[in-house]
Amino acid sequence: MIIDYVGVKEINGSLIVLDNVDNASFEEMVDIRLDNGQCRHGRIVQIEGKRIVIQVFEGTKSISLDNTRTRLKAKPMELSLSPEIMGRVFSGAGVPIDGLGDVYPVKKANINGTPMNPVSRIYPRNYINTGISTIDTLMTLIRGQKLPIFSGSGMKHNELAVQIVRQAKISDDEDNNFCVVFAAMGVKNDVADYFRRSFDQSGVLSRVVMFLNLANDPIIERTLTPRCALTAAEYLAFECNMHVLVIMTDMTSYAEALREFSSSKGEIPGRKGFPGYLYSDLASLYERAGMIKGSKGSVTQIPILTMPNDDITHPVPDLTGYITEGQIVLDRDLEGAGFYPPVSILPSLSRLMKDGIGEGYTRADHQALANQLFASYARVQDARSLASVIGEEELSPIDKKYMQFGKLFEQRFVNQGSENRTIEQSLDLGWKLLSTLPKTELDRVDDKLLDRYYISDPDRLDFDTDSKENQSEEE
């Protein structure tokens, strides 16, 4: 017997309360029909005896105490899945919005997913060649990893994400196994459109599944968007054996939507008003990256988040950093100097890198080189802060060398534009730059590697700085 409950008892933000409801189950879906014929969707978020609290995805605008009929659907929120979803565009709640009709489901899956058994995980080891020197050499992306981009408003994180998709695709030899799931949460229409166009230009659009919740879409839907996207990604990866790259932008908007929803529920706020369970909630998304035994596919995540006021200690980037396996941090100064991609080397990191590089993966000298570049570049910062006090002229000769190394490193290594570099090119460039420093300063690499890669002949170190500088000015 299907019962419609007429009217509601209470409306508060995006929540409505119903009384005298029988047989409701936790997180069950409901349809809410308005008198004007509109149908909205919702989910039960709290039960107290016969009183239930429903979260309305499309918002409570124009709902009154009497004009609704609510029907329980007796199932949790599910997403229709089939290999046909590739190339399609969905709303943030998983409803097709490209006018091509409903997906004929091969399978329906609960969007909350279930936690992966740690025993069933395969430890990720295969690196993804992104063609970007800084990422490949210093914070290598590994298949099955979750590596967020920490950015700020107005920086080129979208360009970087698109470049990764474009170049990672080319280097992939199992080409037809590659696909992208794109989740937009509270981004502007232009941004979503930029991604769509870029995917089109690089010829991957037919392999992209898009879930769009734009800036003016309801916030409750926003809290579902990444879950829908990841459910689709898990399906494509673990049942269709594909390598899925999930791009989620912008996680800060997602967290803010969660905060808005939490405060309307009257929950006790934690830091900066975010709910106390923000960590667990973010983890339930990020932890859905990985590879499992018995399946050839993988889910790799590149979440993008904008740090409010460029503050890395803000709860969203902070908690994200504790869950993800490293981070790529973008830097406003580098961006201001016209360098692209403006990857800030020192705070960036890839935790899975150490086991996915070196002999058999990239090249035997990779780890040592990366350590040395990090250490030397950290030393550059010391020299710079000293120079800002006493002036560059007064620096000791060795500090001057470091200043020069830092400049070259940023101009040549970090600033690569849209060029696609192989891993060998990137590593060789790294050695060439290190060779501008005296051999004795390189204390992170052992002598065998130094003998092999250190370029002692100064003539071979022609960086023709002038021409390059001119070039970058022209750009």
Added chain:
Amino acid sequence: MKDIIYGINGPVVTVKDTRTFSMMEMVYVGNEKLVGEVIGINNKMTTIQVYEETTGLKPGDPVTGTGAPMNVLLGPGIIDNIFDGIERPLKAIEELSGPFISRGAAVSSLDLEKEWDVTIKVKVGDKLSGGQIYATCPETAIIEHRFIVPPTLSGTVTSVKPNGKYKLMDTIVTIKDNKGVEHDLTLCQKWPIRNARPCSERLPATIPLITGQRVMDTMFPIAKGGTAAIPGGFGTGKTMNQHQLAKWCDADIIVYVGCGERGNEMSQVLNEFSELIDPKSNRPMTDRTVLIANTSNMPVAAREASIYTGLTLAEYYRDMGYHVAIMADSTSRWAEALREISGRLEEMPAEEGFPAYLPSRLSEFYERAGRVETLCGSEGSVTIIGAVSPQGSDFSEPVTQNTKRFTRCFWALDKALAYARHYPAINWMNSYSEYFTDLDAWYRENLGDDFIKYRNKITSLLHEESNLMEIVKLIGADVLPDDQKLVIETAKAIRVGFLQQNAFHKDDTFVPLEKQKLMMKAILHLYSKSKKIIAAAIPISNITQLGLFERLAKMKYDIPNDKPEMFDQLIADIDSSLAKLTI
């Protein structure tokens, strides 16, 4: 009357108008029998936290009590296993429900069918009291499982089975207590996770836990039975340090609790530990390791329990007379789980939304560490090493501050060091160890008075350097007099050559104490010789040109762990190079 669910809010479920349950009782919730625990009772409502996903539960679903507090099953088969936060074996769950964890998976914590090769140690008529050993069996190639009488029981043995193969639930010994009641002793027992297991006496912390990590062993040592905290922001290497300790520290058994951390990290531990061979026993590390994995996406209430589960397992092996080290990564996630549940209960929050009982819970946890004389008279210890993940790398937040009060060893990880890839990124200025005085006698006895002397000298040089760096930051290093330049050069050699340690280098990943001492000796030797030369007005640039400091920086790689005699050669080389300057 049957007890039924009344309300549901996230992991918290309420039952109305019941008087059946007791505080902290373990209950089964719903038709799928999800595991839960009673966390609040009043006249009208009983509150239960559920250790699994609550989606789909309905008011009216049954709730059944077990009559006992949340407990774990203790017996052979714990070592070399991986459990979730409430001791459910993840390997068995994988076989049952595939790569994703389904709800209500009813599996026994330990393998009931496996047969163990049991040797009985008692005979009829023997008097047994709680904690005494009545039988043993080999659990892994290196760990002998000793069956101990549950601490609450004692009596006279009335029957014993012969030695042989037995399953977990088989009775092998029966005892009759002084009231005349007979008790069957099987291969297993249960223990409530929130209660500390008793011991006969606590012993002072006078033996170090040797880790093979120079900055820990030399600068900030921890005692067996001690407590240490590793706080640090993300990317500073908390997990890496925990892994290094789990691999190399000289405890007999390691309990590694991955509490609210990454799934891939746990699979890394699984992989690495099964491949790594323990140098002492020539067996894989997994033969002495128990893993508890409650990753960040697994239910939050079970995360709260995982720490106690780990501790109870550790205490159980301590009672057999083993030295156990428990790594909790990370206690901040545990505190957040407390906060999350507390929020659902609408309790009044204290600092930063954490419940007011956070400090008392933390102190209860850390106080379960200790070196003890067990009930059977042997010696065992539980060492707790807890990682702390302060929000925004800010050490003034409540979890770090309260942890600091209850731990005696503080290894502060530093972002600046981590950015410069100085690992382990333990900041030598902010860290401390209160155990140093307790361990002083041990160090003097085993390594000679020199060790302490060198250590103090190294510490004072590092402090001196940090003062000098204040000046250098303002005016540059060039203007310093030569003797101060020498301090800076030496401190650099200490930082690069001694404090930095490469976890991926086969020799450097674990360094015996003897080599640590000789490394300090070599550095200080060069320092004192150079100081004399500089006093004779020879410029320091003449010394730095010799490349001796670079040699010191690389001695950790150049001199293998098993060839300490090569240090004599190094010191002789230093002498001969410097001698040329004074001619």
